[in-house]
Amino acid sequence: MLHNKRVILGITGGIAAYKAVEILRLLTKAGADVHVIMTRSAQEFIAPLTFQTLSANPVHTELFNLIAEREIGHISLADKADLFVIAPATASSIGKIANGIADDMLTTTVMATRAPVLIAPAMNVNMFTNPIYRNNEKKLRRLGYLFVPPVKGSLACGWEGEGKLADPETIFEAAVSALTIKDLAGRTIMVTAGPTREEIDPVRYISNHSSGKMGYALARSAARRGARVILVSGPVNLPPPHGVELVGVTSAEEMRRVVMARVGECSAVIKAAAVADYRPVERSGSKVKKQARELTLQLTRNADILAELGALEQRPFLVGFAAETDNLESHATTKLREKNLDMIVANDVSQSDAGFNVETNRALLLFRDSPMVECPLMSKGELATVILDHILSAGLS
Ligand code: CTP
Secondary structure (H helix, E strand, O other): OOOOOEEEEEEOOOHHHHHHHHHHHHHHHOOOEEEEEEOOOHHHHOOHHHHHHHHOOOOEOOOOOOOOOOOOHHHHHHHHOOEEEEEEEOHHHHHHHHOOOOOOHHHHHHHHOOOOEEEEEOOOHHHHHOHHHHHHHHHHHHOOOEEOOOEEEEOOOOOEEEEEOOOHHHHHHHHHHHOOOOOOOOOEEEEEEOEOOEEEEOOEEEOOOOOOHHHHHHHHHHHHOOOEEEEEEOOOOOOOOOOOEEEEOOOHHHHHHHHHHHHHHOOEEEEOOEOOOEEEOOOOOOOOOOOOOOOOOOEEEOOOHHHHHHOOOOOOEEEEEEEEOOOHHHHHHHHHHHOOOOEEEEEEOOOOOOOOOOOEEEEEEEEOOOOOEEEEEEEHHHHHHHHHHHHHHOOOO
16 A cells, blocks of 8 residues: 555654554555654653664664765655654644754754655643644644644543544554545545345344455545545444444345435445345344244345436446356346446455455456456455546546
């Protein structure tokens, strides 16, 4: 995701400095080349060696180290950065940046960079609400600096309140978003994900192996690219992606009601959910007891949500998924035509590295009026990017 991206991670002196280790790990895991700058007081909390080992790059601590470096360190780092993240950022470092004070490696490099700067403050609640701090933040925001606001919690100083560094995951997500072109801005995209559950009685249900990973990857990727995202999700064990509106549902009928009520807001609907085709004719109000040797469960068809969307007079761009175990292309082509879709993503779910409950996928993308595209094995995040690229180039309004 962040391959070929160079990120400077600036660490200032706060107790939350240890959380920068996790931020560094998330950035490097995503493929970024991370260069750490630590202030003198940050080094009181955590040793540079930790960051040097994890980033595989020297940690910068001194403004003038002309013997070790052939280039002028702060200028060359500033020039090569795609993004500058400061986490944790103390009130003092934010005050310096807001007022043009460049007296150490970190503040000098921030001032010299033309890359976006993302600041994650951490401080005592009274410092955070102090008008001096507030003015500094306001000034920086006006100048285009990005902020990940601190959260409420019990602070190391003993106070309760706002000032706790945001989660490493949230800061990472904001960093990815700052590095992502907002080519879906202004669009609302609805994504359905996960399985549905059709209840037999209060303790049993019919469902399928869908984990929701593909739908969640699509929702996350669309939100990073600037779309407003409505994620309609069946029951899954996944954290909701940052910045999406999550609507949790259980049954196919519930999913149908939400989708049909919200479709008018959308430029595109991507139906990655594995919707149950049938539900029990009757749901027993009490637990069904075992009696005879055999039990017949009578099922009735659920409405096909995607086909209903396809039949709308005014419909958004429609993307379906086809989960198949055989004749992938022909089954998917039939679904594309019969459900009146613009695009369908066909998966062979019988393969162990694609389809349900795995991190990877391979797919055929079929379109109403352009040639088929074959996507080789890739992560679900990468496939999400490819699918969204195709939706965009197909002329999403
Ligand atoms: N779908 C839907 N409502 C249903 C069933 C399916 O909206 N009641 C959508 C799925 O979200 C998916 C597409 O239709 O985008 C295809 O789903 P799939 O399960 O592959 O196929 P079905 O149409 O159910 O046909 P079959 O089960 O016979 O393969």
